Amino acid sequence: MEHLVNPRVKKIEISGIRKFFNMVSHVEDMISFTIGQPDFPTPEHVKRAGIKAIEEDYTIYTHNAGMLELREAAAQFMKTKYAVEYDPSSEILITTGASEAIDVSLRAILSEDLEVLLPGPVYPGYEPIIQLCGAKPVHIDTRDSNFKLTAAKLKNYVTEKTRCIILPYPSNPTGVSLSEQELREIAELVKGKDIFIIADEIYSELVYSGKHVSIASMLKEQTILINGLSKSHSMTGWRIGMLFAPENIAKHILKVHQYNVSCASSISQKAALEALTEGINDADGMREEYTKRREYVAKRLKEMDVQFVYPDGAFYFFVKLPENANMSSFDFALELAHKAKVAVIPGSAFSEFGEGYFRLSYACSQEKLEIGLNRMETFIKQLKTE
Numbered sequence: 001m002e003h004l005v006n007p008r009v010k011k012i013e014i015s016g017i018r019k020f021f022n023m024v025s026h027v028e029d030m031i032s033f034t035i036g037q038p039d040f041p042t043p044e045h046v047k048r049a050g051i052k053a054i055e056e057d058y059t060i061y062t063h064n065a066g067m068l069e070l071r072e073a074a075a076q077f078m079k080t081k082y083a084v085e086y087d088p089s090s091e092i093l094i095t096t097g098a099s100e101a102i103d104v105s106l107r108a109i110l111s112e113d114l115e116v117l118l119p120g121p122v123y124p125g126y127e128p129i130i131q132l133c134g135a136k137p138v139h140i141d142t143r144d145s146n147f148k149l150t151a152a153k154l155k156n157y158v159t160e161k162t163r164c165i166i167l168p169y170p171s172n173p174t175g176v177s178l179s180e181q182e183l184r185e186i187a188e189l190v191k192g193k194d195i196f197i198i199a200d201e202i203y204s205e206l207v208y209s210g211k212h213v214s215i216a217s218m219l220k221e222q223t224i225l226i227n228g229l230s231k232s233h234s235m236t237g238w239r240i241g242m243l244f245a246p247e248n249i250a251k252h253i254l255k256v257h258q259y260n261v262s263c264a265s266s267i268s269q270k271a272a273l274e275a276l277t278e279g280i281n282d283a284d285g286m287r288e289e290y291t292k293r294r295e296y297v298a299k300r301l302k303e304m305d306v307q308f309v310y311p312d313g314a315f316y317f318f319v320k321l322p323e324n325a326n327m328s329s330f331d332f333a334l335e336l337a338h339k340a341k342v343a344v345i346p347g348s349a350f351s352e353f354g355e356g357y358f359r360l361s362y363a364c365s366q367e368k369l370e371i372g373l374n375r376m377e378t379f380i381k382q383l384k385t386e
Helices: 007-011 016-024 044-055 068-082 097-109 127-132 180-190 247-261 266-276 283-303 329-340 366-385
Strands: 092-095 115-120 136-141 162-168 196-200 223-228 241-244 316-320 357-361
Touching: 007 127, 016 329, 044 266, 068 092, 068 241, 068 266, 092 097, 092 247, 097 127, 097 162, 097 196, 097 223, 097 241, 097 247, 127 136, 162 180, 180 196, 241 247, 283 316, 283 366, 329 357, 329 366
Parallel strands: 115 136, 115 162, 162 196, 196 223
Antiparallel strands: 092 241, 223 241, 316 357
């Protein structure tokens, strides 16, 4: 019966991140710098809110868009943190993680033969959804612009088929972000055109210097803003995302969301309410620790004499393969895993423009960073002598 499966589904593949993680995760004594899973526990007061919801039998359907009280908290969060205002009754959806927010947004705005512009390299979660919609992903090479998708680059790719530009900043896999001026130039380029911006800002609370700026503060009428609690509050498994859009767009995205999941988990929504109110600054302590780890990893990579992208946010380094590696990023990652028992993600998982690099996540303990980087250094030294 497999021949009856939707051909578009047949063509897409499991994420390169997960594929490589699954290949090496079972190996004993492996130090993993792979998936973007914060190593901090969910804050205690947030966990207690979830437990309380279960004990009080709040195991029900909520409004399709999410509890109004939670949407009000999400609106206040965006206003306080990023100076963007949304109406909680009509412009905010609580989704099953940011991933579902991406899915329902793209399905609401795309149709056959339209094009979506996105940076390359980029997180692999967008391209398959674009393809399932019958649209075409167009990756723009950002390697010569410090991995930034700038207005100067975009203007060469915008056509009458362009329906959407995806701006995921701070970036996965590079950790780079866009300045207010760079965002303003993009906003000016697309303002008034029939083009949406999907601003994936899931790492907005993990910016190390200055404040994160959202393009929604400049171009709200054309922006679908996506955020969530997975990275800011270490709530990956709670699956809570937040989608913000003008009412005339949000009402249509809500229909797709309704038929997809009905509503996000009621228990997780109660925990999210606690996170966005009493825990509005919970990310501060995590960010301080990530900053220390960033400096440590940068120091060690310099000592290994490898080139890398210095991250503005998130918790990744995008590292160029050693000059004498003479192999693909996948083969390098495979050898590193087998010979040194260190797992990283090959750059090819992030589009063809990630080839020649690997992604290293420092969302793990200092002890694991030290052990893993010691092993990596030994491996790279051995490469130089071969």
